[in-house]
Amino acid sequence: MVEWSQVDHEMARQSEQVLRTLNEKGYEAYWVGGCVRDELLERSVDDMDITTSASPEQVMALFADCIPTGLQHGTVTVRSGGFYFEVTTFRTETEYKDNRRPAAVHFVQDVKEDLQRRDFTMNALAMDREGNIVDPFGGQSDIQDGRVRCVGSAAERFGEDALRMLRCVRFASVFDFKIAYNTWKGLVQQKDLLQHIAMERVRTEMVKMMAGPHPLRGLELLLRSQALEHVKAPIRMERFNKDLTCTIEQLIGKDILLRWSMLLIAGHYTWDESDVLLRKWTFSNDDRSRINGVLQVEQLIQAVVQEQKGEETLRSEWIITVLSCGRQATEDWLTIQPLLPTGWRDQELMHEQQIGEIQSRGAGWSQSMKVHELKDLHITGEDILQLLGRKGGPWLGQLMKYLLKETAIGNIANQHDMLTNEVKRVAADDKA
Template sequence: MSDALKQGAMQIVRRLYEAGFEAYLVGGCVRDEQLGRPVKDYDIATSAHPDKVQGLFERTVPTGLQHGTVTVVIGKKPYEVTTFRREGGYEAFRRPTEVEYIDSLTEDLQRRDFTMNAMAIDQSGDLIDPFDGLKDLKRGVLRCVGQAEERFGEDALRMMRCLRFASEYGLRVEQATWDALNSGISLLRHIAMERIRAELERMVGGSDPNRALELLAESRALRHVKQELLLSGLDKETEWPPLSRLMKMEHRLAFIYIRLEADPADVEADMIKLTFSRQQMETVKRIVAAHTVLVFGLDDATEWDEESYLRRRWIAAALTYGVSALRTLREIYLLEPAPIRTDNVKVGRAVDVWRRLGPVWLEQMPVSALAELAVGGKELMGHLGVKGGPWTGRLLHRLLEAAALGELCNDKETLLAAAREHYDKMQENDE
């Protein structure tokens, strides 16, 4: 895949050369090639102006003409081709106010963020590296091109990118770059929350989430974004278990919120501010809610250490929040020898039981959702001769729990017989 992708990119570079223009592969694709990492897309910089690029290729899309960018389609693959440019002043610490086309590759590379992203490859496959990006990569150093204060002042999002690159590529941030980041970190308040979320998502979901959390804590970056976040509290935490054992970004995030003792409503508010999708938010919230429900009130329970009681709690949570949320929660509980930091002995012991027996209990459940129950609301109403109401959902849930625990067989006759008894009890309690 990557070979075919590169061939398409080199085809564009050569076509531009043949037409008398300079053209080079630039940016992340060059960096990742030097590191032997897979390349997701290839970007091209050229001395040709956008109208010339459009004239040279059959299929083009004017994706960013105001920035000098044309997308060229080769086969079915899109490639961004951008004219060498110099950027004027910046507005809102994010976007250049004016773009001027130039003839110099070196000057074009000079406006980029970090030395490792300011390398190019020519039509012969030779590396052009005016700012020693490769040397920095080999030394394991992340360094801004030129003056770090200027680079971060032009585009404050570069500070979040700095933290992401350092964690993802295992790099040490060069001292002058780190000092500039710390002195300019308050500029993050100018950056849209969706941009912050995109960087955060890649950091937490990346190859070294623990290093990302360490850098976020050291820089206190999340205390300086546009909206106040519960996640900013992670700079009070110092030691984290290996989060990379959790495969999905959402599961890692759920663990972070659990460690910060967030309740589900706080999680929802935080994730809405950060513009996470509804689906991502639901996934994280369910895991946090399941944990909250499981440990809440254990102190007051008299039979808390009986296995049957802990099983009942575990299965009830699985029916409310979903089996997958409970499976993930158990993986979270397995992350630390001392389960979810707590001085509460009861919680500690209960979590220990859930870690050992939780998966077995989930496997043994004969039913795990209302759709699998042998009776539905209409049959209950018909059998009891009562109009539907709030009682219907409550009764169905009770039957589901009893069937999931193996206390009732999941067949129509058994469930309808039990329904009468449960319904009568509910009526007595409501009176």
């Protein structure tokens, strides 16, 4: 049995058992692709794919617990000991449709033919139960040299699936590898093919790149190649301030979504622009809200400091911002601010000083808030309707928001009788 150092012991044992079962029935079987690559790179292995000379029907006949997840592509998912392994028959692929998926696949009996269809040499590796590695394209050497290189012709590989260009950048970024000359040349020459790729697939690659240890490496490659100018929802990398972008890697250990907020700040995106872009890039509602929240806070804060204000006014304005944007957004904004270079907003010194005051005292002001949401108030909309003998309407929502703001700032105590008195006062003023 291979002594894996980067794999959960039980996962390795169960996957070895799958290979053993196939071998004992006379079929070739290998671990393939990412798990072999990451073991050589001494990176954690999360899943273990298997390739075999057995047909999908033969695989399903051997294993009682399996799922026909991709029979048209030769893939069967085998469950062993609670772990799931994708077992795929050796195959070649015919002409690709729309520069992203093969028109058909053909099963073959030679593992080297299977490896020949893969994207990069470091992924075209297979290993048997004895630890012997099949490496027909020099993947091990490229891993040792820190190089991303296409299997065979880069023009062919990128023409088959244009997403491979972004995978190339992602691997170079995450592994801190260089890109082989011909591979880079092929990427630059064929980047217009990215227009055929669904934005969901583009986003997935970008998210992995941004979550890696060297996102600046990837962003630099995207700037040089201008690849993102050719996706369906294009981005011009020239709009990004390099000094601001360089702060992204300082967010190690923080929520990865903060890197996206920082990137969009560096690109001088407004909240509205960011929201449109992230929708096109198919970010989830929750992720989009979290990323945009920082930009929304930034816009409100910049509006607040356009006039000279004292500390108490700044405190009130900050609390109103917390209520408007939410605690998470303001906390994220406070996390990012100390990392940004001094004077990046190119504002007057007076405005920068006020933002500095908010930055230094914002957390304390947030902690001073007694209420954050309408449900925290010790009075309800029903209480107000009964008190005033009125029917509901937009006025009630406006009044509740007013009570929330005044209570959060501390102008009104969050007590039922105090809130009741304020409702009576506002009602009396409205009649006057």
